[in-house]
Amino acid sequence: MKLGPIDIAFQLQILPLLLKGALLTIELTVMAIFFGTIIGLIVALMKISRFKMLAAIGGIYTWAIRGIPLLVQLYILYYGLPQLGINLEPMPAAVIGLSICGGAYIAEIFRAGIQSIDRGQMEAALSLGMSYPQAMRRVILPQAYRRLLPPMGNEFITLLKDSSLVSIIAMTELLRQGKLLSNSTFRSMEIFLMVAVIYLILTTVFIYIIDKLEKRFAVADGE
């Protein structure tokens, strides 16, 4: 079972190990999306808040996180913090790192989405006597969701791919699993091709799910 230099039998043999890594990649991504979205929503609301202090904190957060490479952030979290007596296990460090990073980008997506809603909507809601949080929850966010989905989908896919960076902090996700295998077998091409294909399958499934969600929201909107 050989395709030129590629040994398919070998590839099938290592598949279970790679899939185990892929599972961890999915886990990491889902957690990063979950926490990143919560962080993102909070930071976005801070950034559009009329309280200058909150807006400033939100602004500094997105500015710093988006300006520093994720890899450097991970080094600080995993290798830097122990010097201050804070030792993070690889898994929490990876989830925290990815969530903080994703949160900054998601915050920008939320902010842009919220601000893209016509000002008249907020005014109409307030003029009915709604409080600001009520207006956000009942009028602004439901309209923003649908516009948010495409850029959020992009960000989720970026997070999925960026999760490969945590391989440097001893997380045996998909990429690191591949690297470990290639260190022991020296068959890098076969292994990393597999890794690439698995990533491609994962991102494709993601895109598919997001697409479905988008259609669902469009129907709920009566359009």
Add this chain to the structure above:
Amino acid sequence: MITAENVYKSFGKLEVLKDVSLNVKQGEVVVIIGPSGSGKSTFLRCLNYLEPIDKGYITVDGQPVGKIKKPDGQLVDDSRKNIYRLRSQIGMVFQRFNLFPHQTALGNVMEGPNTVFNTPCSEAKKRAEELLAKVGLADKADTYPSQLSGGQQQRVAIARALAMQPKAMLFDEPTSALDPELVGEVLSVIKDLARDGMTMVVVTHEMSFAREVADRVVFMDEGKIVEEANPKLIFTNPKHPRTREFLSKIL
């Protein structure tokens, strides 16, 4: 019902309202006319605190709007809760309707009572259906705003405001965004409201409407009320040269 005393409002360096005072009695219909940029919309938005004012004092049905007067005469910010409650008692209709596009006509009308008053769904629905019937749109209850004509959207917007059972209604050029053939249906709904005794402040360029419905017409120019009179007087014999100039252009 509505009193505004010596209201001042600036946006940065731009003074938009300069010492505006107005009294609207219970059941009265006041029409505000004036050139673009004269501060009509801003004034209306001050009446329900969508714009906070810089100086002056506004009350609606005896309640202060946004600022409360302390015994020593000092004005302090009112609580958010009071501001929200006050807004719920003043209906507002916008030039561009501002219906909630993600909700049906019925959903739009139910939204206020549901969210603000926690009215039970069945009760809110019943009232909303009555109101849609009142504005002639009983058959459009399940239609989304994007599938309604401008005139229909504006009538839904009026029903939405009425659902809160407001003590007064503010209209900011309710027919300016409409095709001419759709203006009539909206004005006739507003006329019905006037007949029912609703207190209203209406900014409009529809002079025939003003003549027919207004108890008083107020002419604003450059952030000031230049002249106010009953419609017969102001249209036939405006006192102030600015009013005369404006009316000669528009009539």
